[in-house]
Amino acid sequence: MAEEPMTRFPVPDLEDMPADVRERIEAETERSGFTPNVFTAFAYRPGQFRAFFDYYDALVEESPLAREELEMVVVAVSGANDCLYCVVAHGALLRIYADDPHLAEQLATNHRTANISDAHRAMCDVAVKLTEDPAAVGESDIERLRDHGFSMEEIWDIGSTAALFNLSNRMAHFADMRPNEEFYELGR
Amino acid sequence: MAEEPMTRFPVPDLEDMPADVRERIEAETERSGFTPNVFTAFAYRPGQFRAFFDYYDALVEESPLAREELEMVVVAVSGANDCLYCVVAHGALLRIYADDPHLAEQLATNHRTANISDAHRAMCDVAVKLTEDPAAVGESDIERLRDHGFSMEEIWDIGSTAALFNLSNRMAHFADMRPNEEFYELGR
Amino acid sequence: MAEEPMTRFPVPDLEDMPADVRERIEAETERSGFTPNVFTAFAYRPGQFRAFFDYYDALVEESPLAREELEMVVVAVSGANDCLYCVVAHGALLRIYADDPHLAEQLATNHRTANISDAHRAMCDVAVKLTEDPAAVGESDIERLRDHGFSMEEIWDIGSTAALFNLSNRMAHFADMRPNEEFYELGR
């Protein structure tokens, strides 16, 4: 039995949504084979829906970071924030993009014990520090990423991906968004 | 002497920005009399610039919450995150929209000792809880806001404003965005 | 390629272990089809090996709690402690004993958003509180469990299972114990 997209706010019907929101959801549904619940939930507030997914798209489509790297940051941050929706949904994406069935569970539980390169360890360290103690992030964190070969645009995008999911994790907690059952199995 | 918009990433020149980003900045500059540094800083990544300001606009333009209420949430959250840029810049906006020269300093220091109504105290309590301990937010927090008369859309927007500034505060910390000197004086 | 049982201490060879330890490991290997790395790792100190597994057996074999309930406590506690080994290994056991492929990921990420009964929510709340803030556990926590129908022996065993995995999680962190790859797939 499918889970409701969220439990704390009214779940909008597809037919009541603005055309562009509905089309975006239909495209996503066609691509995925199901409608990820975060789309339905965010459609409760269409203006915020558009901006939220545009931000994510700006990262996915324009970042010099590999998609796999973006999803590593997402899963590490979402694990640090104890966010079930994002751990399960983006865990699935990470399994697919990294072609690794175990990496998501490692990063969500404790990025420090994940089987990743030193550069990716630094990337996740900084993303999680920006999540847990943002005022403590300083010049030395930027330098550490540079020392691992990340460009300035890549470094901005590591921070920006972490920041976006500090928004996303909080909306998932606030609305009690529920992961679609399909996500649990994808990419195993 | 004006502060640089940010110290850790290259500051883009207006003439190198995409036309729509430049136009948005020019409009903001005309309205404010100066260019808020967050605009220049975010223009480093134009796709993220567009999405970030669209999200903020979606709140400001479409929320049933008063602008003053949105800025109260912003300042309380930014104070909890120790974010100088957002405390100073949105503190100025709050002084103007609330027509109160002291409220911003109260909310940024400790929203619990601010001179605000019980409903606004509940609003800020939930926004700060979502900031500091997001996984602990639960049904009872939503109910508390309902009991104070907030509609479901208003409640979503309280959470969403808090979530957006958990993104924004982190980007300001990450890039070391510096508040324009003009903000310190506005609305006193 | 199989992971080493642990990275920070010498991994003992089966042939060098005391006979009873070796026999225990061989029995476990026959039952599971592989040797769980915690057995090999703990065999570095045979006296502690015996006591540690005797404690776990005393819970599994003598507790009035269902095995599924014990493993729920283990996974919730190990998630709170960010322990990869125990989340992965006992997550597999929980999928099997609860006959539920999703429950482990839910409990490890955030026991508060898991699909569990109110009684099991109370059980996990108390186990996680005993993990994160042990000095704050009080009479009211015991009463809450009684109100959900747990017997005094069951309540002791909830606390004792949580306490044992506060030992176990720390040894896994200290020795950097690595989960066997087989665990990731079991019970999906």
Place this chain on the structure above:
Amino acid sequence: MAEEPMTRFPVPDLEDMPADVRERIEAETERSGFTPNVFTAFAYRPGQFRAFFDYYDALVEESPLAREELEMVVVAVSGANDCLYCVVAHGALLRIYADDPHLAEQLATNHRTANISDAHRAMCDVAVKLTEDPAAVGESDIERLRDHGFSMEEIWDIGSTAALFNLSNRMAHFADMRPNEEFYELGR
């Protein structure tokens, strides 16, 4: 007037205990001149009683660490966990084994200001770090102990003693175990 062994669970009678548990308690009583309350309390669940004391015995009897060193770890960890039973009972043991009437109070209050060698300071630092932030313990902590001359078996036992008392402190908090009055005076 003697304190009850614990306030939250039924205190078992000696005559109702399994023979081996009763004998163990009688031996301890003969040696100490009184029955330490942790023995009576743990006898509520005999299988766990046997495993718990076997683990402690495995450390006391088989560790290359001096008994005094084991008890230093116990007191520092129990102080960090605010556990009255273990601070008082093992504080007495530490006064006796270290032949020092002040060391227990120093370690329980703040191991960093105790009058101990640099090697023992490192030992207690790592034990307390494993107590308070177990996921942060890493290779550098092991190396620091090696640099102070501890063998690999000794290092394991430092971690294992800390881990065992993270179990023990939690059971004492959970059951509200009360220290025998005799412990307060021993070794002064």
Place this chain on the structure above:
Amino acid sequence: MAEEPMTRFPVPDLEDMPADVRERIEAETERSGFTPNVFTAFAYRPGQFRAFFDYYDALVEESPLAREELEMVVVAVSGANDCLYCVVAHGALLRIYADDPHLAEQLATNHRTANISDAHRAMCDVAVKLTEDPAAVGESDIERLRDHGFSMEEIWDIGSTAALFNLSNRMAHFADMRPNEEFYELGR
């Protein structure tokens, strides 16, 4: 409309105060043009009033630190403790003594992003560390201040000013002391 000095304890009348307390308050009122609420509030307990202001005077009158430096420590500490009274009242003093209208808001929000010298950054780092994690302050903190050229008496006074406002911030929170409206505007 003036705020009451405090909301949780009876506010003493000037005429009921001991002569020396009244005279001290009248002198302060003459100098400031208004009676700072902390004077009226502390007069509830005259013996403590005398000692508290004597401590502050001993710093202001006898310290080799500049008054501006003392107030920098006060504002950074009071910001870390979220104390509205002290942030607002001593923020005003800092604006005046440092002849800088922005420094107080910077230090209260986040001393790490304030426009201050490296020596003053070290001074505030140590003061805030002594506030937030006093048991972690160690020899290296003293050395860092020496390396920046502070004398031993200056270092003591940095610690002592921080310590005094850990008293003062707590009394302001406890009694709910309210800043006079005049403070908000002074020194802008």
Place this chain on the structure above:
Amino acid sequence: MAEEPMTRFPVPDLEDMPADVRERIEAETERSGFTPNVFTAFAYRPGQFRAFFDYYDALVEESPLAREELEMVVVAVSGANDCLYCVVAHGALLRIYADDPHLAEQLATNHRTANISDAHRAMCDVAVKLTEDPAAVGESDIERLRDHGFSMEEIWDIGSTAALFNLSNRMAHFADMRPNEEFYELGR
């Protein structure tokens, strides 16, 4: 061998102290039979010496709280702050004034498991809350103390004693003040 009063600042000689400071120390030495190290340490800055001891005297001499109650607050707060000097020195005073050899160790380790009345439990709860999370103290904490029969002056003095030892504990940490050996034995 006696411990030095403090390790991080020059220890002043009695003959170099101002006459009133020296006389105060000599009186204390005559009463106690030894010179408590906090007196010698604070004499490094005579103006602060006078104010600090005047504050303590104002509590001891003028408070409607019993001396035993004041020392209970001191020990609970100093335990929460992990301050060795104050736990040992005021632990001795508490043993004497409460005529109870065990109470100090109980309160320093965990005031929640001390053998005290419900009123004293509330007193220590509020004092420790004001120590650990001062911004969270609110009207309900004052009311709880009133409900236990404390007068408004007594409540102020509970808060004020806690606040003073948040100063004192920090100075003891900062200067590394060492407890006199005599304190460990007093009142056993």
